[in-house]
Amino acid sequence: MSHLQIRPYTPADKPQLLALLRENTPMYFAPAEEPDFVHYLAHEIEQYFVVEKAGQIVGCGGINFEADKTLAKISWDIIAPHQQGKGIGSLLLQHRLQVIRQYATVQKIMVRTSQVAYLFYEKNGFSLVKIAKDYWAKGFDLYQMEYVG
Numbered sequence: 001m002s003h004l005q006i007r008p009y010t011p012a013d014k015p016q017l018l019a020l021l022r023e024n025t026p027m028y029f030a031p032a033e034e035p036d037f038v039h040y041l042a043h044e045i046e047q048y049f050v051v052e053k054a055g056q057i058v059g060c061g062g063i064n065f066e067a068d069k070t071l072a073k074i075s076w077d078i079i080a081p082h083q084q085g086k087g088i089g090s091l092l093l094q095h096r097l098q099v100i101r102q103y104a105t106v107q108k109i110m111v112r113t114s115q116v117a118y119l120f121y122e123k124n125g126f127s128l129v130k131i132a133k134d135y136w137a138k139g140f141d142l143y144q145m146e147y148v149g
Helices: 011-023 031-044 088-101 118-123
Strands: 004-008 047-053 056-065 071-079 108-113 126-137 140-147
Touching: 004 088, 011 031, 011 047, 011 056, 011 071, 031 071, 031 126, 047 071, 047 088, 056 088, 071 088, 088 118, 108 118, 118 126, 118 140
Parallel strands: 071 108
Antiparallel strands: 004 047, 047 056, 056 071, 108 140, 126 140
């Protein structure tokens, strides 16, 4: 996968990221989540990364922290549907876990996902701690998970 590049997000990436989100709706995201993603990109980014392949953005995902930096949260993972299953999501997740490990204060790493994606996180070292029905939208349950390594 040497032809993949992970780099920090820039505002110029926003149109491509919205296109990625739409390609993954309604399979992985509810239509009602798009305004939340737009808000996130404008106001909540702490560290957000994009994955490029041959100059095209094929994935993105971020890290957010609680104020005291003891809790890191994996946020807004999106991979192009035609690129899923090729290891891009795992590569991006491992990249962010390496970034998080640079913070000595972090005691816990969490991800909040849904029933359609939680198995990805489970196979990458996360353990399920909570489920909330219809949390994100009708038919999209919250699966809260913690990294156990």
